[in-house]
Amino acid sequence: xxxxxxxxxxxxxxxxxxxxxxxxxxxxxxxxxxxxxxxxxxxxxxxxxxxxxxxxxxxxxxxxxxxxxxxxxxxxxxxxxxxxxxxxxxxxxxxxxxxxxxxxxxxxxxxxxxxxxxxxxxxxxxxxxxxxxxxxxxxxxxxxxxxxxxxxxxxxxxxxxxxxxxxxxxxxxxxxxxxxxxxxxxxxxxxxxxxxxxxxxxxxxxxxxxxxxxxxxxxxxxxxxxxxxxxxxxxxxxxxxxxxxxxxxxxxxx
Numbered sequence: 001x002x003x004x005x006x007x008x009x010x011x012x013x014x015x016x017x018x019x020x021x022x023x024x025x026x027x028x029x030x031x032x033x034x035x036x037x038x039x040x041x042x043x044x045x046x047x048x049x050x051x052x053x054x055x056x057x058x059x060x061x062x063x064x065x066x067x068x069x070x071x072x073x074x075x076x077x078x079x080x081x082x083x084x085x086x087x088x089x090x091x092x093x094x095x096x097x098x099x100x101x102x103x104x105x106x107x108x109x110x111x112x113x114x115x116x117x118x119x120x121x122x123x124x125x126x127x128x129x130x131x132x133x134x135x136x137x138x139x140x141x142x143x144x145x146x147x148x149x150x151x152x153x154x155x156x157x158x159x160x161x162x163x164x165x166x167x168x169x170x171x172x173x174x175x176x177x178x179x180x181x182x183x184x185x186x187x188x189x190x191x192x193x194x195x196x197x198x199x200x201x202x203x204x205x206x207x208x209x210x211x212x213x214x215x216x217x218x219x220x221x222x223x224x225x226x227x228x229x230x231x232x233x234x235x236x237x238x239x240x241x242x243x244x245x246x247x248x249x250x251x252x253x254x
Contacts, residue, residue: 006034031229086182088169088196096199098180099166106193107162115186117162121169122155123176126200143177143200157183171201 006014011030018025018033021040025033086100098119127144154173171178180196206212206222213219226234 006037034229084182084194086180086194086196088178088180088199090199090201091168093174093201094171096169096171096178096180097166098169098196100182100194101165102162102182102193110162110184110186113186115184117160117164118183118185119158119160119167119169120155120181120183121158122152122179122181123171123173124150124153124179126175126177126202143198145198146177146179174201174207175203176201 006017009017014030014033014037015025018028018037022028022033022036028036081101082103083101084103084106086098089097089099091097124146153176156172158167158169160167169178169180177198177200179198182193182195184191184193213222228234
């Protein structure tokens, strides 16, 4: 089980979690929903949901089961396209979404064997082409592909189950290109089944220009959404680095 501090979730995430647990969700405030979820699950600080990895990276925040198929004319999307492929979609500066398929040929070949599957998230130097303004973050142009001359700067692994088909991928290092590969470990050998497209995570404008926050009104508008209900900074590497006072950083280093 992976545990989540409800106060660190957005209102939309909290209401989504509550849809299958509570009645009349739309008539309740966020604080009321949090209290009811804690009471329903016999908890005081945390809410549990199932996960398949021992890592902190999340498969999903809640069940992905929906009732859309009950609507007229709606047909279910095939669970598999019988092709081994992996796709990466950028959600924000810090998160991406990966989804993949494994062909029947590969699955049949693994039947009865001992093996493990994992996603390898690799980061590289950024592209030479830089963004010049905030709006260009929405630009869907493809970052330059990874070449043989590119060296992996940092990477991490997420072990998955053979039935998993998607995962939320954290982008912990700013100003990097990212690529995710689906790896098979069998007989003490690691084989790459497929590799995703490349995405790029840039440094935030606030981090590059911290003087923006000198204006109290701007600070309130930009920073308040990053705080939990109790006033604590939401756990995020880049946000913590930006907002932690220098004297606190020095104390931690000492």
